[in-house]
Amino acid sequence: MSQSAEPQEIHYRRVLVKVSGEALMGSEAFGLHWPTIEGIARDLADARGTGAEVAVVVGGGNILRGASVAGRGLDRATADHMGMLATVMNALALEKAIEEAGSPARTLSAIPMPTICEPYARQTASRHLSRGRIVVLAGGTGNPYFTTDTGAVLRAAELECDAVMKATNVDGVYTADPKLDPTATRYERLTHDEALTKDLKIMDAAAFALAREAKLPIIVFSIRQPGAIEDAVRGRGRSTTVAP
Secondary structure, eight states, rough: OOSSSGGGOOSOOOOEEOSSSSGGGOOSSSSOOOOHHHHHHHHHHHHHHHOOOEEEEEEETTOOOOOHTTTSOOOHHHHHHHHHHHHHHHHHOOOHHHHTOOOOOOEEESSEEEEEEEOOHHHHHHHHHHTTTTEEEEEESSTOOOOHHHHHHHHHHHHHEEEEEESSSSOOOOOTTTTTTTTTTTEEEHHHHHHTTTTSSSHHHHHHHHHHHEEEEEEEEEESTHHHHHHHHHTTTOEEEEEE
């Protein structure tokens, strides 16, 4: 897609997309499914093609989730650091796929490893975004005990993003699990307070509290729908918006 799209078509100028590690597995039981990664990369490139500035936080659950191995001979801090390293592997793969999709990209890690990628710094990330590069953020917050959801909201707040876009396996937030309850209905819009009152599991508590404090809208949509990221940037498509 050309990067000369009309500016007025963009609903959000700078966004942070949260992609889970599991989303990169596709049909595989573990690891990376390259056709799936290519599809996500094309969607991110298309979103950037609207003229929006796009950052991405990627999880590591397709390789190793720290919380799942903590206590099995590993302390929580060590397990979480291992999970952060898994996010770096995913970020490097996604960066490569984004570049192949025709959009410049940079991986920045909260855990410094300068021979592999750039260390995360807010000014550096913001400069890359303003120059039209998709910034792939790895390493979580760089600290144990925090999820990549929390890392995503933290980076979105730091980088002054207009919204956090949470890519999931369903097209929004429902009154119940739509896979288990056929009567479940999708919310079009919620406030942060309504989501808390209804105990809707949009993000973990720390991430959601930070989003509410920063007054960051959260757009929840399905990563399985081609073009969903661009639709979310344009303020259209099937999704749920959680906003102040």
